[in-house]
Amino acid sequence: MRTVFFGTPALAVPYLEFLAQQTELKGVVTTPDEPAGRGYETQPTPVKQAALKFPLPVLQPDSLTDPQFLTLLRSIAPDLAVVVAYGKILPADVLSIAAHGFINVHFSLLPAYRGAAPIQRALMNGEKQTGVTLFWLDEGMDTGPVFLQKNMTIAEEDDAESLRQKLIPLGVNALKEALDRLSKGQAARHPQAGAASKAPSLTKDDGRIDWTRSAAVVSNLIRGTYPWPGAFTFVTAGGKSLRLKVLKAKVVPVLIDPKDAEGPGAVVHLEHDSGFIVKCGREFLHILQVQPEGKRPMSAWDFWQGARMKIGDKIG
Numbered sequence: 001m002r003t004v005f006f007g008t009p010a011l012a013v014p015y016l017e018f019l020a021q022q023t024e025l026k027g028v029v030t031t032p033d034e035p036a037g038r039g040y041e042t043q044p045t046p047v048k049q050a051a052l053k054f055p056l057p058v059l060q061p062d063s064l065t066d067p068q069f070l071t072l073l074r075s076i077a078p079d080l081a082v083v084v085a086y087g088k089i090l091p092a093d094v095l096s097i098a099a100h101g102f103i104n105v106h107f108s109l110l111p112a113y114r115g116a117a118p119i120q121r122a123l124m125n126g127e128k129q130t131g132v133t134l135f136w137l138d139e140g141m142d143t144g145p146v147f148l149q150k151n152m153t154i155a156e157e158d159d160a161e162s163l164r165q166k167l168i169p170l171g172v173n174a175l176k177e178a179l180d181r182l183s184k185g186q187a188a189r190h191p192q193a194g195a196a197s198k199a200p201s202l203t204k205d206d207g208r209i210d211w212t213r214s215a216a217v218v219s220n221l222i223r224g225t226y227p228w229p230g231a232f233t234f235v236t237a238g239g240k241s242l243r244l245k246v247l248k249a250k251v252v253p254v255l256i257d258p259k260d261a262e263g264p265g266a267v268v269h270l271e272h273d274s275g276f277i278v279k280c281g282r283e284f285l286h287i288l289q290v291q292p293e294g295k296r297p298m299s300a301w302d303f304w305q306g307a308r309m310k311i312g313d314k315i316g
Contacts, residue, residue, distance in 0.1 A: 001179065002026050004078040004098070010046040011168055012084040015105060018172050019082060020054050022179065026076045031087050032060045064094055073097050080182065082175065083137060087116075092139055100187065102137040103178060105171045107164070108199065109133060109149055111192040114142035115199035119167065120160045122199075124224030126216065128154055130163070132171040134178050136189055145189040148181075150174045159226040204229040207245075211265035211316045215251040215283035222249050230291070233265075235315045237292075237307035244315070247297055248289035252277060265316040267309065275300030278315065 003023040005016050008031045019025045028051040036043040044052075051058045057076075061069035074097055081098040083090070084105045095102055108118035110133040115121075122130045131151040138144040150170050154163060181187065207229040209218055222231040230245040262268065262279060269277040275287045287300040 001183070002077065002079045004029065004073070004076055004081045005047075005051075006030070006081060006083040006086040006090070006102075007047045008045045008087045009085050011164060012047050012086075013050045014168055014172055015082060015084045015175060016047055016050055018175060020056075022176070023080075025054070025056060026078060027057045027059060027073070029059045029061070029073070029086070032062055064088060064091055070094070070097075080179075084171075089139070089141065090137060095137055095139070100182060103134050103147060103175075104137050104142070104144070105175060106133045106135065106142055107167050107171070109151065110135060110142055110146060111194055111196035113197055113199035116201040118199040119164055120199070120202055120224045122224075123154070123158065123160055123163065124220050126220045130154055130167070132167055132174050134171075134174050135192070143192065145191055147178055147188050147190075148174060159223040161227055202229055207231045209233045209246065209316060211278065212281040215280040215285040218280055218285055219249055219251050222246050233316045235307065235309065236313070237309060243293040244303075245291040245293075245297075246287055246289075247291055249285050249287050252284050252286045254283065262312055262314065265314045267311055267313050267315065270304065270311065271301070273301055276304050 001023045003019050003025050004027045005019050005025060006029045007016060016028065028047065030045045030047040033042045033044050035041060048058055048060070059069060059072060070093055073094065078098045080100045081102040082105070083102055090102065106118065108122060109129070109131045113121055129151060131149055133149045134147040136144040136147060152166060152170055202225065207221070207225040209221060209231050211218065225231045226247060230247070232243055232245045235242050235244050264279055264281050266279045267276050268279050268284065271277065271286065278285050278287060289297055290300050290303050291297045292303060
């Protein structure tokens, strides 16, 4: 089967490699190189870096309606196109090129969490189940008919990075199953069923902690925004206001009578060699790992030791 692959970030690379091994992969489409890093030097996308290991044409159109790009894509004459986190909505002129169509690998159980950040948003909302959906692209935002879905339970300790690493192989296995079905003429196209929801891209401000929320809600925010943009709060340490990322935390039982506690955001207890405990709108949160602005990640206990803070201090 002649295929073409559309993708951009690192999580898409295993799918590119799978197609290169299991199909006649004839071309790769990725977004243009962009400045990155401290020096803002132009860097190829992770998919482009991986594709250069193979004797494959790599296309990086500025516009998906560019006639030259469309001519090159038509010359490949793919039977199937596979899309994983390409980053742009594909127009009808592109979608018409593959004989079977375009399969998109999406990291949620559609129609839930349509959009660019399904893994993060599912965690932020405290979901217990997620999965991977392979669906046929149309011109909408993740609205096309479903080919197949695979479910996965979200572990309590999962954050966006660990869950991503679990979903990638689940999706690769689903793609293998889809190709097997296609080879047998079993290309399912089921309308999406159930309540639809959106998963828009995150911004830095999405990580700001509101200590008036429950400890569970704050914990989910920390999990869903790790490693980017990161959940953050503000503390006064050494007489200065400091932006502090909270990287790991866990909900703990009530340690003191809530009426005797300070308001949300108050540090109410220390755990020796472990960290400190903060009052939330409901319940308490044990802070385990943090990253002060401009510094490397460290244990919450090590931060406390150097921050000259005390019980009763408020953060946020």
